[in-house]
Amino acid sequence: MSQLEIKNLHVSIEGKEILKGLDLTVEQGKVHAIMGPNGTGKSTLAYTLMGHPAYTVTEGEVIFKGQNILELEPDERSRLGIFLAFQYPVAIPGVTVANFLRTAINARRRAENPEDKGIPIPEFRKLLKEKMAMLKMDPNFAGRYLNDGFSGGEKKRAEILQMATLQPEIAILDETDSGLDIDALRIVADGVNALMSKDLGVLVITHYQRLLNYIKPDYVHVMMGGRIVESGGPDLALHLEEKGYEWIREKYVEEEAAA
Ligand code: ADP
Numbered sequence: 226m227s228q229l230e231i232k233n234l235h236v237s238i239e240g241k242e243i244l245k246g247l248d249l250t251v252e253q254g255k256v257h258a259i260m261g262p263n264g265t266g267k268s269t270l271a272y273t274l275m276g277h278p279a280y281t282v283t284e285g286e287v288i289f290k291g292q293n294i295l296e297l298e299p300d301e302r303s304r305l306g307i308f309l310a311f312q313y314p315v316a317i318p319g320v321t322v323a324n325f326l327r328t329a330i331n332a333r334r335r336a337e338n339p340e341d342k343g344i345p346i347p348e349f350r351k352l353l354k355e356k357m358a359m360l361k362m363d364p365n366f367a368g369r370y371l372n373d374g375f376s377g378g379e380k381k382r383a384e385i386l387q388m389a390t391l392q393p394e395i396a397i398l399d400e401t402d403s404g405l406d407i408d409a410l411r412i413v414a415d416g417v418n419a420l421m422s423k424d425l426g427v428l429v430i431t432h433y434q435r436l437l438n439y440i441k442p443d444y445v446h447v448m449m450g451g452r453i454v455e456s457g458g459p460d461l462a463l464h465l466e467e468k469g470y471e472w473i474r475e476k477y478v479e480e481e482a483a484a
């Protein structure tokens with residue numbers, strides 16, 4: 226069983242420190258939720274884990290399968306089993322969903338073995354059909370151009386289908402600031418629940434408690450000031466929904482003052 230171990234992570238953007246010593250471990254088979262006020266660095270964490278070049282790691286490490294993934298390129302992280310579902314996926318007119326997924330699978334296979342001929346078409350069709358059925362998707366979806374004119378919900382479906390096809394071991398879902406409607410939330414949640422297994426660890430990032438009505442987290446963490454300041458079970462999310470973030474902010478400020 227692998228786990229993603231984030232240790233003392235410090236990250237800056239344009240010279241400003243956003244993550245200030247974040248520690249968190251996400252195990253395969255578990256759902257961890259991160260909640261926190263806007264601007265606290267939740268998306269910064271997601272992008273840093275995947276290797277976005279705008280974010281500079283100044284201290285700390287992220288260990289997965291015995292490697293510090295911060296030293297790897299995004300595609301290497303992906304091959305190692307890490308996946309990030311984008312909040313705002315990019316449209317690629319002219320490239321169908323099926324083509325995109327097949328290209329992604331083949332890129333992985335060729336990185337492992339340069340001689341690889343790519344996934345045989347019948348095998349790919351079977352895989353795609355199976356995953357789309359599991360996610361209750363209309364088969365016509367595969368023939369549409371990726372995200373081109375997709376509704377918010379359809380974009381989410383495409384991300385989840387990509388996750389189903391690439392079969393990551395750790396999936397990061399950043400849902401934070403988007404105005405996801407209840408249908409889109411359900412799509413994400415149903416997709417994640419359908420894919421959930423002992424081999425998949427999920428880090429779901431959300432500003433709102435309501436997503437966690439559909440994806441049941443095993444652990445909930447509160448992020449504030451670029452750090453995890455409180456961790457607990459699912460009850461913590463409900464408590465936050467009721468009481469807001471202020472009580473944690475006060476407690477955290479007191480702790481800082483005492484330190
Ligand atoms: P959250 O996802 O918790 O709302 P973010 O990680 O998006 O927070 O942002 C954390 C802080 O970093 C904010 O103060 C934000 O303004 C700043 N920030 C994020 N991305 C950028 C960027 N590309 N350029 C400059 N500042 C950024």
Ligand code: MG
Nearest residue numbers: 267268401402
């Ligand atoms: Mg965000």
